[in-house]
Amino acid sequence: MNRLLSVLILSASLLTFCPAHAIDEQGRFVLVIDPGHGGKDPGAVNGKSQEKSINLNVALKMGKLIEDNCKNVKVIYTRKTDVFVELYKRADIANKASADMFISIHTNSAKSKTANGAETYLLGVEENRTSANLNAALQENKAILLENDYETHYEGYDPNSPESMIIFEFMQNEYQKESLKMASFTQDQMVKSAKRPDRGVHQAGYLVLWKSTMPSILVELGFISNDNECKYLTSQKGVDEMSMSLYKAFQEYLDYHNKLLERAVPAAQAIGNKEEQKELPIYKVQFMSLKTPLKKNDKRLKAYPDIDYYTEGGMCKYTCGDTTDYEAIQKTKTEVQKKYKDAFVIAVYQGKKISVKEAREIASKIK
Template sequence: MKTKSLLFFLCFVILFFTSSFSEFRAQNANKFVVVLDAGHGGHDPGKPTQYGFKEKDVALKIVLKIGEELEKNPSIKVIYTRKTDVFVTLRGRAKIANEADADLFVSIHCNAHNSQAYGTETYVVGVANTQRNFDVAKQENEVILLEDDYEKHYDGFNPNAPESLIGLTLMQEDYIDYSILLAGMIENNFSGKLHRKSRGVKQASLWVMHNTYMPSVLIETGFITNKSEGAYLNSNKGQNEISNAIRDAILEYKKSLDLNVGENLGLTSTIKKEEAQEYNGVEFKVQIAASSKKIEPKSYNFKGLENVSREFLGSLYKYYYGSTSDYNKIKVLHSEAKSKGYASSFIVAFKNGERVQLDDVLKTTSN
């Protein structure tokens, strides 16, 4: 009798935890995942200042405040690259974001200069490296030199050499429009809501973002080397205002994606009724993901989507949904991909097996 009771109890426990785990997975399956990255940490304090402010501490406090606010939204899952004063490698930060299959990567920093420069800047990965942008990229990338065996892990990358920066743009090129959209919202909040000086959205070759396969931004929340702005960044008031401005931008960005999904779904029936818009010799596809992992292009791996193909390019596997020379048809497939949860998916074009700019294709006359 005791044996039967014990077996019954064990079965109940297993069933309880199995159902609880299944419910947990279901609740988190469609959440919008944001990775918050507090720059520097541990034996890397960031750039020193004469006023005693520490970038690693300011960045962490702002990140924790942003995360605390975002976690109040049941549709958002927040992941941190660090929650304490520890050193995390640049490649480790990117790995956390990629393994989480995040929708956004947001890295928080403070700027530094040998003058009393002030103001905010938000960076996306790009080749538009002015001398000032290169200086910022050099400062942020130099943390690599603090890592053991960095030559082995970063393929000979030299943060002090401009030529090393060119290749860093390739991994993020597919997400640049989304990254710029979020960056613009952040800077607009800094200038519009907080009335701070915005130095704008800029492009630079920053290693921490180049290896992530999702929209990514690096926010320079102000100059910690400026006496007045440094004190503001170091204050509870400043950190609350900055974190709220960034939180609002992330929520606004997510809302814009959600609205786009709804609009596209509403247009589906109209698009289907349109005549075919064929482009001879052109193959349109919807890019739904990019990953360092090799995943079988089966429907069960891609939320039920059929006709998924895979291509290895550079150091990433890219995954596409559909294939057609009809631009109206690919727009329908794009809507379907978004309805399945691929909010950051986008249309790409190929000609003779080579990737070409979509805008260039659409400028030509369809046949």
């Protein structure tokens, strides 16, 4: 059946989405903590103070709090010592671990000695982007200049050119909602609990977040370039307070995440008990996201069977394939990835987009 361009209308408020849970043998939530910079890359500096040490101190302390208090969480670090790790490898570590959350920890720097405060980022491009946000990301992305072969790993991204940020414009971010939740919890706790001046939650093109396939955020703890704040960032009191804030924010996220899971399972069981409601979730492969819909005669609309699109967050998201068979959609995805390598599977149930994990749970209850 040709259902070309029949629009799936998905009201944002109807979206129920919960992050795919990690495939940890013990069913634990997998958190990756990424202390920015390291080794030959000190990050931002002020006198003898180096960003890489601040990031690592806070990351290790935060991880310790979680390991001691959250038995259902497995913590993985991208580095635990003063070593250099390429940005793409950091995302790789998280992807290979099927992590549920990626938190990158950094320290800011500015020409102005008075700039201060904490800010939290998720990946994206802001409508009203300020040069300050753009510069923070450009500066962090420059770490790749220290990598051998950086040209081959970042698809032509040029760390010296602000125009390079355009690559983030059409990026598909499956995990925006969860990333925003975590960013908000983090920013709130940095302000409430560590009493940091509030610079807000923003979106910018951070390379370290680009390739991670899970909710992810980057926190800029404060400004090393501000002498007063630098003292705080490098003090034991500072490390304790900031890591406690990050820990509290993570706990809030975990609560939110667990509630979503709890809601998904009874719904699936209820459906499984009703004979008349044997509707199975449908899988599709999402491969392209555009600001405006394609023209009807665009060749790209004939490339795959069952091409369709829905709108979400002001973007037109194109999908292909239409099946209740999970194995079949994986094959379609592999095929589509030959051309669109970031293509991924989405699931739709009773007209609503749900997570693939939820869809599989529902399907297993019905069968």
